[in-house]
Amino acid sequence: MQSEVITIRTGSRPVVRDITHEAERFLAGKGDGLLHVFVPHATAGVAIIETGAGSDDDLLTALDDLLPADDRWRHRHGSPGHGRDHVLPAFVAPYATLPVLGGRLALGTWQSICLVDPNGDNSTRQVRFSFLPG
Amino acid sequence: MQSEVITIRTGSRPVVRDITHEAERFLAGKGDGLLHVFVPHATAGVAIIETGAGSDDDLLTALDDLLPADDRWRHRHGSPGHGRDHVLPAFVAPYATLPVLGGRLALGTWQSICLVDPNGDNSTRQVRFSFLPG
Amino acid sequence: MQSEVITIRTGSRPVVRDITHEAERFLAGKGDGLLHVFVPHATAGVAIIETGAGSDDDLLTALDDLLPADDRWRHRHGSPGHGRDHVLPAFVAPYATLPVLGGRLALGTWQSICLVDPNGDNSTRQVRFSFLPG
Numbered sequence: 001m002q003s004e005v006i007t008i009r010t011g012s013r014p015v016v017r018d019i020t021h022e023a024e025r026f027l028a029g030k031g032d033g034l035l036h037v038f039v040p041h042a043t044a045g046v047a048i049i050e051t052g053a054g055s056d057d058d059l060l061t062a063l064d065d066l067l068p069a070d071d072r073w074r075h076r077h078g079s080p081g082h083g084r085d086h087v088l089p090a091f092v093a094p095y096a097t098l099p100v101l102g103g104r105l106a107l108g109t110w111q112s113i114c115l116v117d118p119n120g121d122n123s124t125r126q127v128r129f130s131f132l133p134g
Numbered sequence: 135m136q137s138e139v140i141t142i143r144t145g146s147r148p149v150v151r152d153i154t155h156e157a158e159r160f161l162a163g164k165g166d167g168l169l170h171v172f173v174p175h176a177t178a179g180v181a182i183i184e185t186g187a188g189s190d191d192d193l194l195t196a197l198d199d200l201l202p203a204d205d206r207w208r209h210r211h212g213s214p215g216h217g218r219d220h221v222l223p224a225f226v227a228p229y230a231t232l233p234v235l236g237g238r239l240a241l242g243t244w245q246s247i248c249l250v251d252p253n254g255d256n257s258t259r260q261v262r263f264s265f266l267p268g
Numbered sequence: 269m270q271s272e273v274i275t276i277r278t279g280s281r282p283v284v285r286d287i288t289h290e291a292e293r294f295l296a297g298k299g300d301g302l303l304h305v306f307v308p309h310a311t312a313g314v315a316i317i318e319t320g321a322g323s324d325d326d327l328l329t330a331l332d333d334l335l336p337a338d339d340r341w342r343h344r345h346g347s348p349g350h351g352r353d354h355v356l357p358a359f360v361a362p363y364a365t366l367p368v369l370g371g372r373l374a375l376g377t378w379q380s381i382c383l384v385d386p387n388g389d390n391s392t393r394q395v396r397f398s399f400l401p402g
Contacts, residue, residue, distance in 0.1 A: 001300045001402020032135045040376030042318040047224035050176040054208030055220035074322030086323040090315035108174030134135020166269045181358035184310040188342030189354040242308030268269020
């Protein structure tokens with residue numbers, strides 16, 4: 001298994017960050033197999049969605065609605081409402097698996113690999129790409 | 135890695151479509167390993183749930199409740215409320231991985247592999263099955 | 269592929285049960301590859317979250333809020349509101365994949381592998397660990 005960690009700048013606000021290009025770079029020259037994407041963080045997830053047409057912002061809004069950043073959470077470290085960031089990975093998992101054919105992602109036309117980071121307290125995040133040859 | 139794309143008829147209404155039989159057919163004659171199920175679409179997901187006892191309809195109702203098809207979404211192409219279909223894959227991921235032993239799915243008694251398609255604008259969908267020998 | 273089923277005691281109340289140690293035990297002596305965690309049950313999921321700081325209870329509360337155990341569900345076997353337990357695996361999938369390096373989980377500092385069992389009607393659950401060498 002080939003495995004590599006990259007660092008992604010996520011800034012100080014909640015963000016859906018497209019990391020498809022970074023994944024393609026990692027896969028260049030590889031064959032058929034499975035790409036495993038993993039974020040080694042307890043307050044971030046990986047989503048496969050369309051970007052650039054509003055859905056990235058729609059996802060952040062949906063998360064604000066479904067997991068509000070208010071005082072309901074028992075986990076109280078960090079910024080107010082931060083407890084909800086710790087629940088997010090149960091719904092938006094910190095991993096994804098994607099088919100790779102001839103070193104290229106077999107994604108649909110409108111699919112992108114996205115790092116979902118609701119947590120503005122960390123300005124950079126790590127992402128681990130692993131390739132399992134099939 | 136053996137990989138194959140099939141086409142599933144989903145019709146013109148939101149649907150939870152059991153694709154377990156199609157997966158079993160793909161796996162016939164294979165050994166131990168991992169089945170990877172992938173839908174190359176930005177408005178569909180894969181869920182492992184029970185079918186035939188109401189839970190498939192319950193899932194569609196829950197999705198209507200959690201991600202309402204109204205005018206809140208920034209993504210505004212297609213049918214009214216369609217923006218929510220683009221957020222769905224963040225919560226119901228477009229992939230799943232399942233253990234395979236001796237060419238057979240090691241599912242629990244009540245588990246089925248389901249294509250979740252809230253989007254009535256597409257009457258057919260593609261599903262990619264891949265088998266990673268272990 | 270090496271694959272093994274263990275039994276986890278979950279008791280008679282909804283629970284988020286940390287199974288990281290059990291996974292580590294399974295992986296001892298193995299090399300690089302992917303850990304696949306799978307629960308062969310239609311009313312449980314696997315989540316990668318922090319435990320011991322309130323987030324495990326926060327997750328159960330969020331599930332009560334998002335998928336209420338009331339009479340809205342068509343699936344009506346078992347305890348009142350049990351239908352929602354059957355919808356849960358669409359959102360908290362019954363599988364997870366995690367990178368393994370030198371027989372050790374490459375988790376982040378605050379990440380744990382958790383069995384999410386909202387269903388108090390079953391006091392034990394099975395978990396299948398599989399290791400795909402890379």
